[in-house]
Amino acid sequence: MESSLKTAMTIFKLPEDIPMDDEKQAGAVIFYDYSAPVLSVNANCVLSMNAISLVLSGEKTMHFAEKRVDIKADKFHFLSSGNCLVSMKLNNTVAFKSILLFFDNAVLTNFYLKYHRTIEALKTGPVTPNEPYLAFKKDAFIVNYIASLQLMFQSNRPPSMEMKWLKFEELMLYLLETYPDQILAFQSTKTNEFDDFQLKKVVETNVGNPISVDELAFLCNVSASTFKRRFSRIYGSTPSRWLVQQRMNMARDLLHQPSEKPSDVFYKVGYENHSSFTQAFKQTFGITPKEFQQRQNRPVNSLTV
Template identity: 45%
Template sequence: MDHIAIMRYDSDVVSINARIKLRQNLFSFLLEGQKSVQYIGAPVTINPHQFLLMSAGNCLMSEKIAAAGGRYRSVLFFFDNKILIDFFFRHPQALKTSTHKNNEAPFLVFEKDAFLINFIDSLGFMLALDQPCSAEMRRVKLEELLLYLSEHYPDKIQQLRSFSEEADDDLLIRQAVTDNIYNTVTVEELAFLCNMSLSTFKRRFARIYGTSPNKWLLEKKMQKAAQLLKQGECKASEIYFELGYENLSSFIQSFKQVHGITPKQYQLSN
């Protein structure tokens, strides 16, 4: 695997929650369509006026086409953590002390400005050449980008230091489940985000919470549902989606499983 790689990615197929194992960090320069990425507790969606820097690791990725007849188009710029270490070693000013609290999300979102638009165009011209660009040229282009970002987004660039840090497994599981209680994410997808097999995830989850992931998530959702219904301002048809259910009948069935009565009966009794 190259330490630095640049490629073009075009598709006319919609992709929802594809399981992606990023072995390198990635600048994703979106040209057309919409991109959504879900790390543990950290969802993000970008449009073509933005681009994304993603850390190596597991994520769920969705790619949508903007309109009928359109396409999903992007330029992808992969690089190793060792490249970052070398960059920060040679440019210590990029790590100057910041007065702002760093965001610990495993991604950074940038808005495209005139310089960055021209930079992305230059990558497109390089990819259009008959000969593949050399390793040295790829390194120069990444250096150019990192230097520009460190000068114009100093607070964000410092967050790159935490991209290679490994999280404690128990903390990872706690964050994954608590941040996704009301999202339409399956237990299998949570295990994937934690970079664990399903059986390992379930075993460690049971050790932490004393129950299964499905039961724990169900009870938490239904506690929230009961709270909302008890307030009397919302109907079941108005809250099922925000609790992570795609249809009302599934929500009613789950509510009855936990509380023994339907949401409507629960509201009337309270």
């Protein structure tokens, strides 16, 4: 069996589904002071705009098509518009808080055009935009920049569009001068549908993550039926069967290491709970993970999928 899967996905579109009044929502640059509830949250998100997340507290995990990112408060993050999966790990004392800055592709293009002379002077060589995600360590400038935004939020009046543009340009100019190659490599566009090579990269990057077949299709920006059809053509198997085989082989290899315990292994191979992992392992190998470890003196190839 596959790990606990969602039968229907709720998809959030950002920033549209964030509760904001019309005045805050309007415009090509949006600032939002975000605070999550104090509980664990899993969500499927479509970013209709690019975003910068200035994390203040808490942690969350984001799955992009070809990358898993653990987001913490010591960094701030650039996210390209497109599909992603979000898992927030919160506790009873630390809520996830972040200042979100949304901007569309036209804003980024206008910024590059406005400061093209600065960009040409800073470029160290040809740059091909190919990074949908960037992360930077907070420094003294960023800490003070965040403080200035918090003061802006404390005002009784919402910031004007001119002020939002000014704050966006302030941040971008600082980053452009500090990290020119990384900023210029930021990819602000996304293809509508992945080719077979990209689909394989998405699948094989996420095989050890607790992601369902429907969520893999979501990351590939295709319907579940299209994903399953293309998957079967590429791999000669259904996604569910192939994922179980790969995850069980990963689990078997991990359990040959004395330091690994079944209670720790299940999450490393894409399962969300120990019981479903144990059930799948026993169905595959005929014994439980614990029994398997007790028989480690047997050859590795004596148990295969």
